[in-house]
Amino acid sequence: MKIILFIEDEPNLQKLVGRFLEEEGYRAISALNGEIGLQLTKKMKPDLILLDLITPKKDGFEVLQELKKDEATKDIPVIILTNLEGSADVEKALSLGATTYLVKANYELNEVVKKIKDTLKHSSKPKE
């Protein structure tokens, strides 16, 4: 079963996404802040990370930077799932190595899942 990690500080959104992903046959784990997110990534080796940009402790950009610096985590695809939307943010996130940038309010949950499926299909997976 593929593991998806969702780093998001809003518990309500976290539960909704978790529930939806489980119904779709994924194992969903979640982190309420950037620091826990990084720890969980090392421990659980998720197949994909959904990352909010405004998270306590470490913000999404810092998390992304650290993920991409680390040999062990740099190949995990990261989808930015946030409500922040400025062209500078989009560009920064993509240049730091994020796969896609999605504005939460503009996507249905099944569209988010579709993006996850597409990304997992295309990402060359070294481990397993």
Add this chain to the structure above:
Amino acid sequence: MTKKIFDHLNIANHCRQCDLPLWQCPSFLIVLTGLVTVVAMIGTYFIAIKYTEPEIVALIVIIITGFLTIINYLIIQGFEKLAEANRLKTEFVSIASHQLRTPLTGIKWTINLMMHKQSDQFTKEQLKRLKNIEQSNQRMIDLVNDLLNVSRIEQKRLGLKSKTISLEKTLKEILPEYDVLAKATHTKISLDIKKKLPLIVVDPQGIQLVIHNLIDNAIRYNKPKGQIKIRLSKKPGFVRCEIEDQGVGIPDQDKKNIFQKFFRCRNALKYQTEGTGLGLFIAKAIIDASKGKINFRSQEGQGSTFWFELPINKKQKTKNKKHLF
């Protein structure tokens, strides 16, 4: 007409609307400067006749100049205060809109989960209600997106990219999205392309938004069973897109305001109560920033044709990625 002039002259009222005290309100201070200057000139003239000593006249002139400088300083401060208030307002709209997105996403995703994964637990009636909530929620999300776009336009932070794209391809990607709505409203949408068209330079997401806003209007302000004709053609240096409907049209007296923020024609309100009057304002800002043109022609009761033209990419191969703002 006379009422208009009087309104303009009612400075106290004007200052109250700007939320400024009189001594900080530019329109009042400018009138005051004028008055002081006139009185001072006449006064100096009489003083100069009475006491002919030049020292006294010079002294008076210096005092008056000093006084005027202070008033001018206050005028500038008043303007700065207004500019600052305007900036804060835009910033407030931007922050509030961003904040609104989180709860709106919560509602949207909750309904998604209920309708896609738990729909067997609901009656038909309940599902219909859910659908209604979903639609209202989506309207709020759209409105928030519009407000965010407006604040970006006002802060000159649209952040558009110049990419070389095919307008024909973009249109053909967008049109299928309207199949359902067109069917529901019995609208026929046709696309007519004269010949092979050159590529244009524009921000891909920006132009999608423009097309969406125009087609959206063409459907919403159309007559029942009306037709919509979309035409693409080449003009010197530009590719032109026309979107023609057979709808309510735009009354002559409203034509000059059509691209203004929050403006909606009175005749349209009869047909279509939904809408904020931001679609065309946003479309124009995007087209202007892309060095294009946008306008319309319309006859009330007959229909409207909105058109825009975007510059052709002259160097078809080079990729330029500069920001417009």
